[in-house]
Ligand SMILES: Nc1nc2c(ncn2[C@@H]2O[C@H](COP(=O)(O)OP(=O)(O)O)[C@@H](O)[C@H]2O)c(=O)[nH]1
């Protein structure tokens with residue numbers, strides 16, 4: 001999904017990431033490249049124009065946050081604007097306090113209405129709702145049968161009794177009331193193209209059932225055409241949201257990126273495959289990250305920003321470079337890192353992390369133990385671990401409720417970490433922490449790598 005666009009962004013950002021300083025004309029160059037990438041991806045011209053305008057304005061005026069490089073800053077702005085273009089927050093169905101909630105599905109023939117109706121029913125059922133599917137597509141003889149088959153597969157009853165679509169829909173809502181179903185999903189007929197008859201029928205169905213939500217189902221693979229269709233429907237029916245289908249086959253992303261801004265209606269759900277479970281709530285932020293092809297690295301940048309005071313980190317880095325990194329700093333950094341959330345989650349967000357590390361089980365209890373050990377040391381011991389001799393180790397182990405082996409292991413690990421950090425922060429050399437733009441001292445592998453607590457050995461005592 002969005003492969004070609006992702007590739008373009010990847011190339012643009014790769015060049016950007018390496019830059020220390022960005023001039024005004026660098027920013028203009030980047031903006032031009034992004035503009036081309038979006039146009040190639042079949043994004044609506046108006047949408048591209050306003051997107052680029054916003055990115056440029058913000059990038060030029062950005063006061064550079066201390067914790068981010070200029071390149072990262074621009075990536076962050078592009079990401080945020082992309083999220084906004086995709087609709088900002090995740091759209092939600094209106095749940096009528098007086099059930100049943102009525103959801104009307106509209107769209108062209110073949111856009112995926114019937115499939116989406118069943119998929120949505122499945123999703124809502126999993127969310128604890130009791131759904132009734134209503135087949136109001138009486139155009140094609142097989143349409144109701146198709147819905148019945150799908151309904152059976154997702155375990156949701158299908159209703160279709162009445163002389164015309166309006167009657168079927170109205171009866172369907174009454175039936176849901178009678179059966180005590182919370183949600184009614186009305187599948188309607190489509191045409192190959194927008195025509196007056198279709199719109200008229202839809203309007204009459206709408207008037208008859210007064211839907212809480214009217215969702216337009218559009219095929220993402222049709223690109224700009226999907227956007228034109230959406231615009232036409234938005235004018236006629238009071239759309240509340242959009243279901244974007246066949247996103248799995250959409251390498252460009254034009255429809256996805258344009259439809260919200262052009263119609264003003266949020267994309268609420270996305271069809272991402274033929275199977276009934278290939279359907280999800282549409283999350284603009286996750287989608288933007290996916291388009292930018294950066295895993296969740298942006299989430300990581302944000303978390304790092306929140307947890308770290310840039311100056312603090314700088315001070316620690318300076319001490320580090322002078323060889324003054326102490327157990328106190330170690331404890332401090334570790335605590336900050338833990339504030340960022342479960343380590344396993346963080347590690348899996350890093351791009352380019354070796355598989356072994358991704359899969360490694362990180363023991364949060366282990367970190368608690370490390371914290372306890374350091375806390376049982378005196379200030380002097382934390383600043384100068386070389387003074388920690390045998391009897392001090394016994395005392396520390398007792399104080400922290402650990403064993404001397406565990407104290408030994410930590411001291412050994414600390415030594416490894418400080419050596420590694422020293423290498424990472426050496427000017428001109430790029431280590432993991434550096435490349436990520438994370439504050440120094442935040443190399444996760446150091447805490448989980450070989451020779452971790454439990455291993456033999458110890459810090460040489462003075
Ligand atoms: N790959 C893929 N195919 C889909 C998706 N949604 C629907 N389809 C397929 O699109 C075709 C038309 O779907 P259908 O629900 O009958 O469209 P309708 O005419 O609007 O009711 C069917 O072959 C579906 O399997 C999707 O998200 N991904």
Ligand SMILES: [Mg+2]
Pocket residue numbers: 113114115137143188
């Ligand atoms: Mg259909």
